[in-house]
Amino acid sequence: MTQNIDDTIVFGEQPLTIESVVAIANGSQAALNPSDEFSGRIDRSVAFLERLLREDGAIYGVTTGYGDSCTVAIPPSLVDELPLNLTRFHGCGLGDDLSHQQARAVLATRLNSLTQGMSGVSMPLLKQIVTLINKDISPRIPQEGSVGASGDLTPLSYLAATLIGERDVIYNGEVRPTVDVFRELGIRPIKLKPKEGLALMNGTSVMTALACLAFKRAEYLTQLSTRITAMVSLAMHGNDFHFDEALFAVKPHPGQQQIAAWLRDDLQVNRPPRNSDRLQDRYSLRCAPHVIGVLQDSLPWLRQMIENELNSANDNPIIDGENERVLHGGHFYGGHIAMAMDSLKIAVANIADLLDRQMAQLMDYKFNNGLPFNLTGAEGSRKSINHGFKAVQIGISAWTAEALKHTMPASVFSRSTECHNQDKVSMGTIAARDCLRVLELTEQVTSASLLASFQALQLRCRSNELSMRDLSPSLREMISQMGAEFDFVSEDRPLEQDLRRFIAFIQERRWDLY
Numbered sequence: 001m002t003q004n005i006d007d008t009i010v011f012g013e014q015p016l017t018i019e020s021v022v023a024i025a026n027g028s029q030a031a032l033n034p035s036d037e038f039s040g041r042i043d044r045s046v047a048f049l050e051r052l053l054r055e056d057g058a059i060y061g062v063t064t065g066y067g068d069s070c071t072v073a074i075p076p077s078l079v080d081e082l083p084l085n086l087t088r089f090h091g092c093g094l095g096d097d098l099s100h101q102q103a104r105a106v107l108a109t110r111l112n113s114l115t116q117g118m119s120g121v122s123m124p125l126l127k128q129i130v131t132l133i134n135k136d137i138s139p140r141i142p143q144e145g146s147v148g149a150s151g152d153l154t155p156l157s158y159l160a161a162t163l164i165g166e167r168d169v170i171y172n173g174e175v176r177p178t179v180d181v182f183r184e185l186g187i188r189p190i191k192l193k194p195k196e197g198l199a200l201m202n203g204t205s206v207m208t209a210l211a212c213l214a215f216k217r218a219e220y221l222t223q224l225s226t227r228i229t230a231m232v233s234l235a236m237h238g239n240d241f242h243f244d245e246a247l248f249a250v251k252p253h254p255g256q257q258q259i260a261a262w263l264r265d266d267l268q269v270n271r272p273p274r275n276s277d278r279l280q281d282r283y284s285l286r287c288a289p290h291v292i293g294v295l296q297d298s299l300p301w302l303r304q305m306i307e308n309e310l311n312s313a314n315d316n317p318i319i320d321g322e323n324e325r326v327l328h329g330g331h332f333y334g335g336h337i338a339m340a341m342d343s344l345k346i347a348v349a350n351i352a353d354l355l356d357r358q359m360a361q362l363m364d365y366k367f368n369n370g371l372p373f374n375l376t377g378a379e380g381s382r383k384s385i386n387h388g389f390k391a392v393q394i395g396i397s398a399w400t401a402e403a404l405k406h407t408m409p410a411s412v413f414s415r416s417t418e419c420h421n422q423d424k425v426s427m428g429t430i431a432a433r434d435c436l437r438v439l440e441l442t443e444q445v446t447s448a449s450l451l452a453s454f455q456a457l458q459l460r461c462r463s464n465e466l467s468m469r470d471l472s473p474s475l476r477e478m479i480s481q482m483g484a485e486f487d488f489v490s491e492d493r494p495l496e497q498d499l500r501r502f503i504a505f506i507q508e509r510r511w512d513l514y
Contacts, residue, residue, distance in 0.1 A: 018307060150332045
């Protein structure tokens with residue numbers, strides 16, 4: 001599945017969806033709501049702030065220092081310099097950089113928060129973010145350095161720095177100084193107004209961007225792991241009555257029921273006589289709807305939490321220009337995203353564990369109902385020196401173990417920071433990064449499982465135990481599509497490049513499944 005990059009996502013018009021953020025991440029263009037009502041709301045917020053400044057109003061982060069320094073008054077002559085200092089002293093991120101796609105998602109999530117009109121930012125700032133999106137320029141953002149409250153300060157400082165022409169950007173696949181790219185494209189750096197540095201940085205937009213990307217990857221894994229389960233069940237001569245509609249009617253979790261229904265559709269196959277004496281398959285087949293169903297049933301409430309955060313004003317203070325109020329609070333706290341990502345990574349890691357157990361059965365001659373050792377396709381005397389998917393199964397076990405290791409909740413590791421002002425923090429960004437790592441490992445397991453189950457079905461067909469024409473239309477199409485990309489393993493060969501190619505297919509959601 002590919003995104004039509006000609007689509008334009010309009011900000012400030014209606015609530016954005018996870019899919020809108022993913023569309024921007026994948027190349028869609030951005031535009032601001034052209035209505036006078038929208039621009040008026042933005043302008044009134046700025047005008048209210050400017051009037052307060054003229055009247056010597058005390059505004060956190062505008063006429064005071066930040067965080068524990070909120071008791072430090074800023075001389076009027078230095079108020080204009082304060083946001084620049086804020087962006088600069090937070091330029092201490094470390095670790096790997098976010099990808100270009102992830103950084104584009106950050107641009108989308110921060111822009112959407114600011115277009116709520118409750119942050120005191122000007123139209124030129126919003127337009128500068130739109131320019132970055134539409135020129136396909138993303139800030140270079142190091143992944144590490146956020147505790148998730150007071151928002152994603154350090155990573156978002158790299159976005160703020162880009163808008164004013166500082167630090168580096170990713171452009172045309174290269175990391176280059178922002179000033180050089182701006183000069184080349186005729187983009188003028190903006191000057192941050194007194195509240196704008198804080199408005200850009202004091203929010204949950206990095207963790208929310210990563211959560212949007214994670215959600216879509218997990219959503220696809222529910223479908224693909226179901227399809228693999230069907231392929232494994234068929235290759236193992238499994239019992240399709242484990243997915244009976246009447247059976248699942250008495251435990252009515254809707255997501256679990258959906259997985260069982262997908263399996264029933266896939267397994268409408270003219271089967272040969274079963275070569276198994278097991279009345280009940282092992283749990284990794286029999287209970288697959290119950291495992292995958294947990295993730296499927298979690299998706300609606302995860303979407304609600306992520307999209308609520310996405311469509312919120314999440315900095316501090318909130319500038320209510322309509323009612324002319326400055327509201328001091330803690331909307332930068334990323335607890336909802338932290339909980340969503342900690343929960344999602346556990347559900348996803350369970351998918352890896354499920355597939356790992358299915359593969360252990362599928363490749364073990366003691367359990368696979370007559371398939372060759374390790375799914376080798378070699379015949380005759382060649383069987384003795386060929387080992388098929390033996391090492392792949394070891395790899396699946398390793399990737400699964402690492403995924404499971406990353407399921408420790410990040411949100412319970414709050415740290416007291418910044419002179420004990422930020423004394424309870426969310427760790428939402430770390431939770432989101434952990435979730436992406438679990439997804440990556442699970443996609444590796446899924447890629448290997450997909451190739452192994454394809455090999456197993458091919459072996460059944462070659463031994464005339466199955467015929468392609470007897471498969472359900474969905475399975476027949478899947479096998480045909482895979483056969484165009486992957487050669488049956490008749491003699492041992494390195495499978496790394498095949499695995500990597502299918503991981504890419506999974507991440508781009510190549511197959512329309514259900």
